[in-house]
Amino acid sequence: MKALVTGISGFVGSHMAEFLLLKGVEVVGTIRNRSRMDHISHLQQDIRLVECELRDPFSVEALIGAEKPDLIFHLAAQSFVPTSWNSPIDTIHNNVAGQVNLFEAIRRFGLHSKIQIACSSEEYGQVNPGETPIKETNPLRPLSPYAISKVAQDYLGYQYHKSYGLHVIRTITFNHTGPRRGENFVTSNFAKQIVDIEKGKKPPVIYVGNLEAKRDFTDVRDVVRGYWLALEKGVPGEAYNIASGTCYTIAEMLAILLSHSNVDIEVKTDASRLRPSDVEILLGDYRKFHEATGWNPEIPFERTMEDLLQYWRSQP
Numbered sequence: 594m595k596a597l598v599t600g601i602s603g604f605v606g607s608h609m610a611e612f613l614l615l616k617g618v619e620v621v622g623t624i625r626n627r628s629r630m631d632h633i634s635h636l637q638q639d640i641r642l643v644e645c646e647l648r649d650p651f652s653v654e655a656l657i658g659a660e661k662p663d664l665i666f667h668l669a670a671q672s673f674v675p676t677s678w679n680s681p682i683d684t685i686h687n688n689v690a691g692q693v694n695l696f697e698a699i700r701r702f703g704l705h706s707k708i709q710i711a712c713s714s715e716e717y718g719q720v721n722p723g724e725t726p727i728k729e730t731n732p733l734r735p736l737s738p739y740a741i742s743k744v745a746q747d748y749l750g751y752q753y754h755k756s757y758g759l760h761v762i763r764t765i766t767f768n769h770t771g772p773r774r775g776e777n778f779v780t781s782n783f784a785k786q787i788v789d790i791e792k793g794k795k796p797p798v799i800y801v802g803n804l805e806a807k808r809d810f811t812d813v814r815d816v817v818r819g820y821w822l823a824l825e826k827g828v829p830g831e832a833y834n835i836a837s838g839t840c841y842t843i844a845e846m847l848a849i850l851l852s853h854s855n856v857d858i859e860v861k862t863d864a865s866r867l868r869p870s871d872v873e874i875l876l877g878d879y880r881k882f883h884e885a886t887g888w889n890p891e892i893p894f895e896r897t898m899e900d901l902l903q904y905w906r907s908q909p
């Protein structure tokens with residue numbers, strides 16, 4: 594069995610590759626010439642890397658024609674919400690065109706590949722009182738260009754399934770974190786700031802944005818197991834929430850990180866970290882996914898936070 598992982602050098606892609614190798618699957622991954630390789634350098638003997646620009650239809654057609662994968666985990670994306678306000682067109686083009694090129698190539702070669710697409714809880718956006726935990730049937734009220742790009746990816750998955758019978762599973766993943774999380778994202782950013790203070794690399798002040806937002810965090814290692822099960826047992830064309838079913842304010846998450854460190858820290862708001870519109874609460878109902886696949890989150894949030902701190906402590 595051969596799996597293609599787009600964005601294999603990224604945070605989720607590297608964990609996906611590790612999971613697939615343990616399953617004995619042949620792993621091929623896409624990289625771009627500017628991809629950072631540090632997340633997958635330990636896997637390079639066991640995986641095959643192909644240079645592919647997903648925005649370029651010729652590049653994608655060559656990849657799909659040569660590889661003809663059984664499984665596709667489509668994880669490549671511009672995934673940082675604030676970047677999407679600075680470069681909305683680039684985010685939408687990258688995320689939407691990349692996926693259309695992939696679908697079109699699969700369709701043209703007449704492949705029966707099973708395709709997981711990485712949709713996002715950001716699609717739900719503004720959630721009204723009484724709508725939590727959020728089900729897949731909730732209205733989508735996206736609040737960022739990134740969220741729009743994910744709504745488009747999500748519905749393209751639905752449409753290519755309906756129009757051409759592509760075997761697409763739409764995973765709507767809530768926030769996820771763990772070792773190797775990019776340092777822009779809140780859990781990793783705060784963990785790295787704490788570790789930099791521990792190491793004496795910066796003064797004991799931690800800079801933060803909106804601490805009132807509530808997020809539902811799942812460990813990335815649970816998420817990639819979910820993506821595998823989604824392709825094994827999910828119904829084509831369907832959308833499934835992947836979430837933990839609990840949420841924390843960002844302030845509570847910071848308090849958990851601080852409880853695993855012994856530094857004394859002053860917390861300061863950095864206005865540049867505030868967003869034009871921030872999603873107030875994301876709390877997912879993952880029962881539909883559980884019923885389809887048997888998946889449950891297994892790694893407790895406290896352990897994820899400890900592992901994230903350990904990750905940053907181990908970095909040079």
Ligand SMILES: C[C@H]1O[C@H](OP(=O)(O)OP(=O)(O)OC[C@H]2O[C@@H](n3cnc4c(=O)[nH]c(N)nc43)[C@H](O)[C@@H]2O)[C@@H](O)[C@@H](O)C1=O
Nearest residue numbers: 672674713714715767768777778779801802803806843866
């Ligand atoms: C599901 C979804 O999950 C992620 O999107 P996100 O929720 O925007 O993730 P984040 O870690 O950037 O922010 C989480 C919350 O934390 C608040 N916050 C406070 N202070 C800081 C801060 O200093 N930095 C950041 N980044 N956020 C901060 C911020 O305002 C927001 O309310 C991506 O994986 C995305 O790809 C995705 O699909």
